Amino acid sequence: MRIARLLAALLGLALASVASAPSRAADLDAAFARIATENFGEIEAAIGDLAATGDPKAAAALQALTDSRLVYAPADKGVFIKAPDGKFTDARTGAAPAAEPFGTKPVRVNNRVRRALEAALGSLTLLSPDPAKRLAAAEAVLKSRDSAAIPALDAAIAKETDARIKKTMVQARAAAVLGKADATDAEKVSAIDVVAERGDQDTLSLLANLRANGTPIVKMAAETAAGAIERRLAVLSSVQNVWYGLSLGSVLLLAAIGLAITFGVMGIINMAHGEMVMLGAYTTFVVQEILRTKYPALFDWSLAMAIPLAFLVAGGVGVLIERSVIRFLYGRPLETLLATWGVSLILQQAVRSWFGANNREVGAPAFMSGSFDFMGLAITYGRLWIVVFGALVFAALLFVLKATSFGLKMRAVTQNRRMASCMGIRTPWVDSLTFGLGSGIAGIAGVALSQIDNVSPNLGQSYIVDSFMVVVFGGVGNLWGTLVAAMTLGIANKFLEPFAGAVLGKILLLIFIILFIQKRPRGLFALKGRAVEA
Amino acid sequence: MILRTIIDLDWRGRVFLLVLAAVAVLVPLLNLAVPAGSAFNVPTYLVSLLGKYLCYALLAIALDLVWGYCGILSLGHGAFFALGGYAMGMYLMRQIGPRGVYANPVLPDFMVFLNMKELPITWWGFGHFPYAMLMVLVVPGLLAFVFGWFAFRSRVTGVYLSIITQAMTYALLLAFFRNDMGFGGNNGLTDFKDILGFNIQAQSTRVALFVASVVALALGYLIARAMVTSAYGKVLIAIRDAESRARFMGYRVERYKLVAFTVSACMAGVAGALYVPQVGIINPSEFAAANSIEAVIWVAVGGRGTLVGAALGAVLVNWAKTWLTGAFPEVWVFGLGALFVLVTLFLPKGIIRTLSEWSARRSDQRAASAAAEAGIGAVQQPAGAE
Incomplete structure (x- = not known):
């Protein structure tokens, strides 16, 4: 017609x-x-x-x-x-x-x-x-x-x-x-x-005028058309919220997934986890500085180069911490918490004395800037890459845990340390490598977060509470739980934001998690078994 | 009961109370009676500084009550402290009256600035000192009661409890940063003028606040001491060492914990309330997670489960902080970080308990060698027995 x-x-x-x-x-x-x-x-x-x-x-x-x-x-x-x-x-x-x-x-x-x-x-x-x-x-x-x-x-x-x-x-x-x-x-x-x-916002305002003063027949047509547009826009805005939520969830996932290994699998409360993320971000900064001055043509590859380096730097620091501090504190989680908090203070101050307290500029390579239109939704490449990157890191980690010999040993040590030791697994080595892996992943997260957040010595601090919330909410010792928790929290946050405001939305989520832990103290996907009393 | 506690005190507690009494007499005397030029004069700023340390010491004792005796590592005591401080700050704000910048007799300056028309319901009654003091106890106590009620009933323990107390603190931090909350947003409450009609800047008021802090610390210590030496305290220690066993023996573990947690929160609130007039400001940064965790390290340094050690640790660490931040500002954070690591690694029992064990071993050895000389034969004591 x-x-x-x-x-x-x-x-x-x-x-x-x-x-x-x-x-x-x-x-x-x-x-x-x-x-x-x-x-x-x-x-x-x-x-x-x-x-x-x-x-x-x-x-x-x-x-x-x-x-x-x-x-x-x-x-x-x-x-x-x-x-x-x-x-x-x-x-x-x-x-x-x-x-x-x-x-x-x-x-x-x-x-x-x-x-x-x-x-x-x-x-x-x-x-x-x-x-x-x-x-x-x-x-x-x-x-x-x-x-x-x-x-x-x-x-x-x-x-x-x-x-x-x-x-x-x-x-x-x-x-x-x-x-x-x-x-x-x-x-x-x-x-x-x-x-x-x-069917966009401009059209809606055009129709609004007709709805207010037109002949009855025009009014009706405008009414119907506006209604349809409003419905479409509502759907679009929830799709957009889901998308923003997914990208926020990916950020949370990246920040928390290393913690899911150190806290979830090893049971170590690593308060210095956020500082590993910060180290990763600063590694990106250093790589970019070197490329900028020496090989400007390679700038677009800076992130690709920073990823393995950040893994090595953060992972190396992680192994060092494990060997020098944490290994003496196994089985004493509260003491570990205090000691790693001390480590986090030292790392922060070291970075502050080295690089200064100000924010450092980390550039975005060309392929991460700009946006494209998808069914009326403006999608920035930066967000898209973070979501993709989060998924890749998750998949890689899952692969390491499930399909490699190191992952097998790691799971064996987690489940039954003494038995694993009897089978000839060198448990201290597995411990420090696992901790290094978790820290290294945090370093990789730092590369991604350097693109969306200020690179400053306090970078890690802002993620530590969120990361713990994600891991605890998802259930300790379960990577899938971490994934679901990160996405749920990310999306819930974005849906709460419009009518509660960013800060209040976050407070509501924190309260929700506190209440949730009362109901299910072991998280969404608790490990089944008899390990109830640690 | 307090009296009986005083009579039953061990030598450590007696020394602690004696030191407090000496400080309560000496510091005001040296401040008020000795002329300003004299080498023995205690300047007024130092009185306030010492008063601040004592408030921290009270916070440390409150934390030791739950961590040292009940095994609850709360990372939220900074929040109770700050809530008490806010209750006091609100009273002090109301005392400013028309002397504020906007000269509004009812509304504090920041409310006028934010275009608020009338006093929010949360501020009602804070013009009255007794009501404000009640709130100093009730607000942190009630929060601790509700929080503990949920947490302990569903058996959230250990690390999980620490993490959710931290989440609680973080949520409060975010909330108090909001201007809509009506607590001054990120500027907090400051510019206080009077307390109970006395000028808050005056030397005599500062001394009085100092003495009040000493008294509060002594009372807090005695209450905590009375709790942990009673039959109730024995159950508390049993819960700390073997929670499941205590539960299977028929004790309602969650009730014991809840009482300790609530009392401890009230104590922290009092500490905060005394802290604010001596420091002159309260703002949301007091809710920062770092503050709560720092309080834990005071207790760890002094020795958890000793009460006196907690107070000692608070004063020592803060004195070191004041000295280091003045002398080598860069070094302080390194020092604090190292303190966390070294204390947990090498001094897990804290100063007080390590010292007392050391002296106990010495006297054992002396007894053993005396016995050997007497020809009875040495009885080897197992090392490190508590």
Whole structure:
């Protein structure tokens, strides 16, 4: 139905423009004659006439007028374009005049003329050979809803071959019709149908006006269309919330997954976990600094280089901590908590003395900046990469745990240390490597977080509570639980934000987790078995 | 009961009380009676500083009560401390009256600034000192009671409890940063003028606050001491050492824990309330997780489960902090970090218990050698027996 109406409209437009074609050259001459005056009203009308011709020469003249380079000779009504170097060109023919025109005056411009000029140029670019310009012009008309642009749009629609630009133009025309004071109800209703297809916030505000004051039939059409758009926007905004939630969840996952190993699998309360993340971020900073000064061409590869280095740096520090502090404290979790807190203070202060307390600038490589449109959803590449990266790290970790010999030994030691030792596994080695693995993963997370957060000595502090919440909520000793918990918390946070505010939303989630732990002290996915009392 | 506790005190407690009494007499005397130029004069800023240490000592005793005797490692005592401080701060804010910048007789400056029209319901009654003091006890106590009720009933123990107490502190930190809460946002409460009609900056008021801190510390110590030496305290220790066993023997573990936790929170609140007028400001950064964890290290340094040690640790660590942050600002954080690591690794029992064990071993050895000389034959004591 809608398409049929559209076709009819298009057919009508095409006919109209064909009929007007032969008289175009004469129109141009008449319009130029009209503009050679002092009367602002006449000038304004002439601009409209010029725009209606759609002639490139008219466009050149109007462009000259905006730069105040359009002059006319009062004697013979000749109109000329004055180049910046003082040479004249005949606006009618585009050629140099035979004789230097005498006593030229500039065509005068006031605010009303200027406005008309802008609209005219907008509709003239509708006929530009450059598709991008045509699209931009159509979008501009769509926004301005200027009914004066209707004839120009009609001409442009008839000529347009690109389906996407044509659609925008048709919508722009419909918007212009809705903005026209004397449009009939039937015209308006069909226009509403056309603009409703866009279904964005702009359309909604356009329709809001019609809903408030229109004839009953127009009101009803606007009402229906607006309702549909609102539903669509509501769905879109929840899809967007889910997407933002997923990306926040990925950040949480990255921050927490290393902790899921050290705390979840080994039972070590590592308060210095956040500092491992910070070390990873600073490794990225150092790598980028070196590349920036020595090999600027490789800058786009900086993150790829930083990932293994961050793993090694953070993992190395992790092994060092395990060997020098934590191994003496196995079986005393509360003491471990205090000692690792001390380690975290030392690491923070070391970084602060080394790099300074200020935020450090970490750049984003080219492939991480910018965004693309997905079903009306603007998706930034940065977010997308973080989600992908989080998933990759998770998969890699799962692979290490389930499919490698080290993972097998690790699980054996977790389940029954003495038995594993009897089977010839060197448990102290497995312990420190496991701790190194968890710390190294935290370092990798730091590479990703350096892209979205300030790289400062306090970077780790802001993630430590969140990370513990994720691991505890998900259930200790279960990587899948960590994944589910991170995503749940991320999405819940984004859904709470709109009506509770960012801070209150976070407080509500913390309270929720505190209450949740009362109900299920071992998290969402608790390990089954008899290890109830540690 | 307090009297009986005093009579039954061990030598360590007696020394502690004697030192407190000496300090309570000497410091005001040296501040007020000795002229300012004299070498023996205690300047007023030092009085306030010592008062601050004593407030920390009370917080440490409160923490020792739950951690040292009940095995609950609370990382939320900084929050109870800050809540007590806020209750006191609210009273002090109301005392400013029309002397604020905006000269509003009812609303504190920040409320006028935030365009609030009337006093929020949370502030009602804080103009009255007794009500404010009641709130100093009730607010932290009630929070601890509700929190503990849920946590202990569902048997959240050990590390999990530590983590959720930390989450509680973090949630409160975020909440108090919000301007909408009506507690001054991130500026907190400050610019106090009077307490009970006395100028808060005056030398005599500072001394009085100091003496009040000493008295509160002594009382807090005695209450904690009375609790842990009673039959109730024995059960508490049993819970610390073997919670399941205590439960199977028929003790309602969660009730014992809840009482200790609530009393401890009230004590922390009192410490906070005395802290605020001596420091002159209370803001949300007092809720920072780092503060609560630092309080734990005071107890660990002095020796958990000794009460006196906790107070000693608080004063020692804070004195070192004041000295180091002044002398080598970069080094202090390294020092604090190293303190955490070294104390847990090499001094797990804290100063007091390590010292007393050492002296006990010495006297054992002396007894053994005396016995050997007497020809009875040495009886080897197992090393490290508690």
